[in-house]
Amino acid sequence: MAGHNRRAMTDAPAPPSAATGLLLTGGGARAAYQVGVLQALARLRRESGERHAGSPFGVITGTSAGAINAAALACGAHDFDRAVRRIARVWRQFRPHQVYRTDALASLDVAGRWRMLWGLARLMARWRREQPRALLDNTPLAQLLERLVPLERLPALLEAGHLHALAVTASSYSSGEHFTFYQCAQGRAPMPPWVRSQRQAVPGPLTHAHLLASAAIPFVFPATPIAHAGHTEYFGDGSMRQTAPIAPAIHLGAERILVVGAGRLHEPREAPGPNTHSGYPSIAQIAGHAMSSIFLDALAVDVERLERINQTLALIPPEARANTRLRPIELLVITPSERIDALAARHVDALPGVVRRMFRGRAANGDAATHAVKSSALASYLLFDAGFTRELMALGRADTLRQKEAVCAFMGWGG
Numbered sequence: 001m002a003g004h005n006r007r008a009m010t011d012a013p014a015p016p017s018a019a020t021g022l023l024l025t026g027g028g029a030r031a032a033y034q035v036g037v038l039q040a041l042a043r044l045r046r047e048s049g050e051r052h053a054g055s056p057f058g059v060i061t062g063t064s065a066g067a068i069n070a071a072a073l074a075c076g077a078h079d080f081d082r083a084v085r086r087i088a089r090v091w092r093q094f095r096p097h098q099v100y101r102t103d104a105l106a107s108l109d110v111a112g113r114w115r116m117l118w119g120l121a122r123l124m125a126r127w128r129r130e131q132p133r134a135l136l137d138n139t140p141l142a143q144l145l146e147r148l149v150p151l152e153r154l155p156a157l158l159e160a161g162h163l164h165a166l167a168v169t170a171s172s173y174s175s176g177e178h179f180t181f182y183q184c185a186q187g188r189a190p191m192p193p194w195v196r197s198q199r200q201a202v203p204g205p206l207t208h209a210h211l212l213a214s215a216a217i218p219f220v221f222p223a224t225p226i227a228h229a230g231h232t233e234y235f236g237d238g239s240m241r242q243t244a245p246i247a248p249a250i251h252l253g254a255e256r257i258l259v260v261g262a263g264r265l266h267e268p269r270e271a272p273g274p275n276t277h278s279g280y281p282s283i284a285q286i287a288g289h290a291m292s293s294i295f296l297d298a299l300a301v302d303v304e305r306l307e308r309i310n311q312t313l314a315l316i317p318p319e320a321r322a323n324t325r326l327r328p329i330e331l332l333v334i335t336p337s338e339r340i341d342a343l344a345a346r347h348v349d350a351l352p353g354v355v356r357r358m359f360r361g362r363a364a365n366g367d368a369a370t371h372a373v374k375s376s377a378l379a380s381y382l383l384f385d386a387g388f389t390r391e392l393m394a395l396g397r398a399d400t401l402r403q404k405e406a407v408c409a410f411m412g413w414g415g
Helices: 028-047 065-074 080-092 103-108 113-130 139-148 151-159 208-214 247-251 283-295 297-313 340-345 353-359 368-382 386-401 404-411
Strands: 003-010 020-024 059-063 165-172 178-184 199-203 224-228 231-236 256-260 327-334
Touching: 020 065, 020 247, 028 065, 028 080, 028 256, 028 368, 028 386, 028 404, 059 065, 059 247, 065 080, 065 139, 065 151, 065 165, 065 208, 080 139, 080 386, 139 208, 151 165, 151 178, 165 208, 165 224, 165 247, 178 247, 208 224, 208 231, 256 404, 283 368, 297 327, 327 386, 327 404, 340 368, 340 386, 386 404
Parallel strands: 020 059, 020 256, 059 165, 178 199, 256 327
Antiparallel strands: 003 327, 165 178, 165 231, 224 231
16 A cells, blocks of 8 residues: 555654644655655645645755755755645656766776676776775766755745754664654754764754765665764665664654655565566566665564554554653555666666666566566666666656545645
8 A cells, every 4th residue: 555644652752833744754766756746735735725835844954865865855945836736747757877987887887798708807806906885886976966955045044944854874884873854943952962872963054975975875885974973884774774764754853754765565476376586586686685685674574664654553552652752643654656777777768878787687487577677776776867767757747646645635735
């Protein structure tokens, strides 16, 4: 099911006023789905007669590519519709070269088995000589962020009350801990940082380095250095070791949170058949499975955790609950109604040739269609191509509009 409306309790102290939060999760190119959801939200708000131009979200949090979308949205918090149009314009026109270069894999961009082996030998020699830090170079993404995310606007927007807080997450390769970097208005009571097991929050101005770090898919993109506590640590994708993706929005004061995922929370079991599980998995298939574990599983676990807490606290008498620090948190979760792997399988040819070779393989069981879908899971994170991103945006719009009544009720639009 694409959407779920749930209430739960947490031990975070109640903020002075209610706030609506937005969480955009990670997933590389899959984050195009989030943009479609944002487009539908803007449309529903207009149709409901809401006249307020600013962002409907007081707290915005993001992880990985979702952190980039979150920051771009926050930097246009004074005009939500315009910010969404600006973000959508970029995602509609995406090409892989706007996000990464394939220099480190150039030696593999040759045809034929023997030439491929020769190219691999050249690649290994080059790697020993140059010691590249990742498979792909994300320098183009750094240049794109300068145009897409004008972080210099953020302090004024926070001070003017258009936004309460922006937070992005990243994982430290140096310390092994998970970090939430957040920025609030300087002139107001600061949100105190929090520390939990293997995760901590760090207040301060956000930079493009924080966004690059949050979106640095492990092995694929290089780690990003960020100064912390008087020294430099190297950070990678915020989805790694993220055990509680919803928590930052709660800590920053959100009382109800719209969560937009980048994969189905509950994938249907594959229909059994004689060739369903036969054949050794390809490297791309194994890598795609690992990526799903990093990007998708934590959100499902966190939502289920909130459900269990809610069920448990429902058994506590209201008068007893009033003496605790527990407070209700309402969630609306929107996730893709279709398998993104299957959508990606139709667009793999749009990848640069040297990257595309990683997803070519021979189906051991002869089921080429099933093999293509399974192998395209990894490709879906790197398919920054207009054909794929537009299809995901359309899916995000359709899934959101299908829940029009639930969305409007959650956001308080239309009475």
